[in-house]
Amino acid sequence: MVSEDDLRTVLEELHRLRTRVPQLTGALAAGVDGLVVAHDTPGVDPEGLAALTAASLGVSVRVADATGNGGLRELLVRGERGYVATYAAGRSAVLTLLAQDRVNVGRLHLEGRRSGARIGEVLDAAEAQAARNAPAREATAPPRTRPTRTPRTTTARTTTDS
Numbered sequence: 001m002v003s004e005d006d007l008r009t010v011l012e013e014l015h016r017l018r019t020r021v022p023q024l025t026g027a028l029a030a031g032v033d034g035l036v037v038a039h040d041t042p043g044v045d046p047e048g049l050a051a052l053t054a055a056s057l058g059v060s061v062r063v064a065d066a067t068g069n070g071g072l073r074e075l076l077v078r079g080e081r082g083y084v085a086t087y088a089a090g091r092s093a094v095l096t097l098l099a100q101d102r103v104n105v106g107r108l109h110l111e112g113r114r115s116g117a118r119i120g121e122v123l124d125a126a127e128a129q130a131a132r133n134a135p136a137r138e139a140t141a142p143p144r145t146r147p148t149r150t151p152r153t154t155t156a157r158t159t160t161d162s
């Protein structure tokens with residue numbers, strides 16, 4: 001589970017990224033499962049974009065694997081009016097950027113990779129913290145007690161009695 005502070009950190013990174021690359025029209029951090037983590041996507045449905053990103057990732061990962069090029073790092077789609085760039089962000093998230101057609105693609109990649117790495121660090125740390133806390137919660141849970149049984153009136157024991 002990602003804390004409010006971590007979500008705020010990710011959203012702030014998206015805002016800083018849009019400041020560093022003025023031709024960006026949107027930025028979204030999402031899980032590889034297609035769920036939105038944080039977004040700054042005016043005029044674009046973030047849930048729909050996250051779901052489409054997950055679908056395109058599925059195909060892209062298979063293409064990268066089939067060609068022997070290793071794990072997917074990024075995906076770039078060039079449309080008539082702009083770009084959609086997706087970057088790995090840690091173990092289980094991605095950063096998707098929407099940019100105007102006049103964006104400097106080299107700058108887009110440079111800043112996208114950096115922000116993807118930062119966002120990945122935050123989300124991976126939050127995931128690791130949640131994993132560390134999960135056993136601790138179980139340890140602090142009240143111990144299970146057996147239900148109270150009424151005493152038997154006979155002294156005979158069966159194999160299921162303990």
